[in-house]
Amino acid sequence: MPKAQAIIDCDVHNTYRSQTELYPYLAEPWLTRLKEKGFGYPLETFYSNVHAKRLDAKPENGPAGSDYGLMKTQLLDKLPIDYVVLTGEGISGLSYMPDAEYPAALASAYNQYLVEEWLSKDERFLGSLHLAIQHPEAAAAEIYRWGSHPKVVQVSIPAATTLPLAHPFYRPILRAAAEMDLVVALHFRQPGPSAPDMTPVGMPFNYLDYHTLVSLPYQAQLVMLVSSGVFEELPNLKVMMMEGGFIWAIHLMWRFDKDYKALHRLAPALRKLPSEYILQHFMFGVQPIYEPREASKLQDVIEAGGLQHNLVFGSDYPHWDADEPDFIRRYLPTAWDSGIFYDNAASWFKSFKHPA
Amino acid sequence: MKTRHYFGALDALQEGQFSIRELGNRSVGATLHQGKPVVMLNFCPHAGAPICRGKITASQYTDAEYQLHLDAEHPVLRCPWHGWEFSLESGGLHFESRLRLAFLEYELDGTDLFVWI
Numbered sequence: 001m002p003k004a005q006a007i008i009d010c011d012v013h014n015t016y017r018s019q020t021e022l023y024p025y026l027a028e029p030w031l032t033r034l035k036e037k038g039f040g041y042p043l044e045t046f047y048s049n050v051h052a053k054r055l056d057a058k059p060e061n062g063p064a065g066s067d068y069g070l071m072k073t074q075l076l077d078k079l080p081i082d083y084v085v086l087t088g089e090g091i092s093g094l095s096y097m098p099d100a101e102y103p104a105a106l107a108s109a110y111n112q113y114l115v116e117e118w119l120s121k122d123e124r125f126l127g128s129l130h131l132a133i134q135h136p137e138a139a140a141a142e143i144y145r146w147g148s149h150p151k152v153v154q155v156s157i158p159a160a161t162t163l164p165l166a167h168p169f170y171r172p173i174l175r176a177a178a179e180m181d182l183v184v185a186l187h188f189r190q191p192g193p194s195a196p197d198m199t200p201v202g203m204p205f206n207y208l209d210y211h212t213l214v215s216l217p218y219q220a221q222l223v224m225l226v227s228s229g230v231f232e233e234l235p236n237l238k239v240m241m242m243e244g245g246f247i248w249a250i251h252l253m254w255r256f257d258k259d260y261k262a263l264h265r266l267a268p269a270l271r272k273l274p275s276e277y278i279l280q281h282f283m284f285g286v287q288p289i290y291e292p293r294e295a296s297k298l299q300d301v302i303e304a305g306g307l308q309h310n311l312v313f314g315s316d317y318p319h320w321d322a323d324e325p326d327f328i329r330r331y332l333p334t335a336w337d338s339g340i341f342y343d344n345a346a347s348w349f350k351s352f353k354h355p356a
Numbered sequence: 357m358k359t360r361h362y363f364g365a366l367d368a369l370q371e372g373q374f375s376i377r378e379l380g381n382r383s384v385g386a387t388l389h390q391g392k393p394v395v396m397l398n399f400c401p402h403a404g405a406p407i408c409r410g411k412i413t414a415s416q417y418t419d420a421e422y423q424l425h426l427d428a429e430h431p432v433l434r435c436p437w438h439g440w441e442f443s444l445e446s447g448g449l450h451f452e453s454r455l456r457l458a459f460l461e462y463e464l465d466g467t468d469l470f471v472w473i
Binding site: 269272 | 416441
């Protein structure tokens with residue numbers, strides 16, 4: 001029997017059982033504020049008629065993703081998974097809070113909690129830092145604080161931001177990530193009080209609209225990151241776009257190259273075609289996998305854009321739309337197995353280049 | 357088999373803009389660059405636009421330190437349709453492409469310009 005394909009799961013949402021688990025890592029005055037008011041923003045904005053997380057993934061004493069034992073049983077040991085990038089849960093809403101200092105303190109507390117309570121638990125765990133991106137200096141300081149930790153491999157940033165990520169406002173974050181060889185992972189999340197519009201035509205009516213349209217901010221980020229020339233300034237900047245789909249990236253490569261041929265004076269820092277930057281500096285999560293009626297058509301589309309080397313697996317456990325590897329395999333050729341489930345991600349994460 | 361066509365008087369050509377003639381069944385444009393004639397088919401190799409109706413303008417480039425420069429010494433011809441810019445000197449594009457301006461052979465007979473098509 002052939003050896004099973006090794007798997008890096010780039011997207012597993014761990015969380016704390018309750019906010020009390022953050023208390024040891026938080027100083028005053030923030031500790032009192034957390035105790036009295038919590039984060040102070042709503043986590044669920046849109047109406048959904050289904051649960052946000054797999055019902056079977058909820059432990060008795062906390063939310064789904066908060067119990068290491070259950071995660072081990074349902075994911076790590078079951079599939080099995082060789083490495084898991086923990087991507088956090090409600091904590092990613094920090095960037096949508098209106099103030100700067102409190103969310104920065106919460107991010108710092110979470111990151112220490114992540115390192116001490118999760119990364120130490122299982123040698124298969126790798127970590128994502130969470131940041132309050134409305135406070136770029138503090139966010140960059142977190143990156144420098146933890147960036148050399150052998151199991152911290154990326155930072156997680158919400159896909160929709162109030163300014164384009166390519167804007168100079170956010171440059172300290174991108175620079176720090178590039179310097180510390182951390183991947184910048186974009187995840188969509190429901191908007192908090194200071195979130196930007198989720199679509200250019202206003203707010204989605206409900207969770208169906210929202211969840212179908214989540215690719216929009218990823219597209220805007222990708223185009224402006226490329227045209228800004230930030231990849232010339234920071235050649236080691238790597239952006240992983242999780243849960244936002246990827247077929248649209250093929251549209252953008254073709255459209256962007258076509259437009260660039262006339263409008264290149266507006267992107268003077270570029271040294272090559274936009275599509276070449278996209279293929280060099282972006283990876284895309286395959287989950288939630290597209291499910292065309294005829295499975296082989298997905299391969300045809302991906303090959304048309306030459307995107308098969310830019311896809312990574314993330315299960316999105318324990319969310320309701322999580323995909324297990326064998327389910328994804330129904331839609332993709334076996335020849336891509338090693339790339340999508342291991343090699344593409346391993347080529348980016350620093351812990352695979354410099355083993356601990 | 358190429359044919360020699362009379363284009364016009366050399367001193368009627370101007371730097372920075374094209375003169376256009378219908379010669380045989382082809383449209384041909386000519387201008388001067390640093391005092392020398394530049395003669396080409398009035399046809400953009402991208403999508404067939406009458407390219408000699410486009411604008412001759414300074415090229416833009418970014419040096420090794422990412423400083424932006426406008427270079428009027430090495431102008432480009434910008435297509436009037438899709439805006440692609442072709443070097444007036446090499447006929448090539450800013451980005452890698454096999455497409456080139458279709459330069460034509462010419463010869464001067466005294467002050468008269470003749471074109472081979």
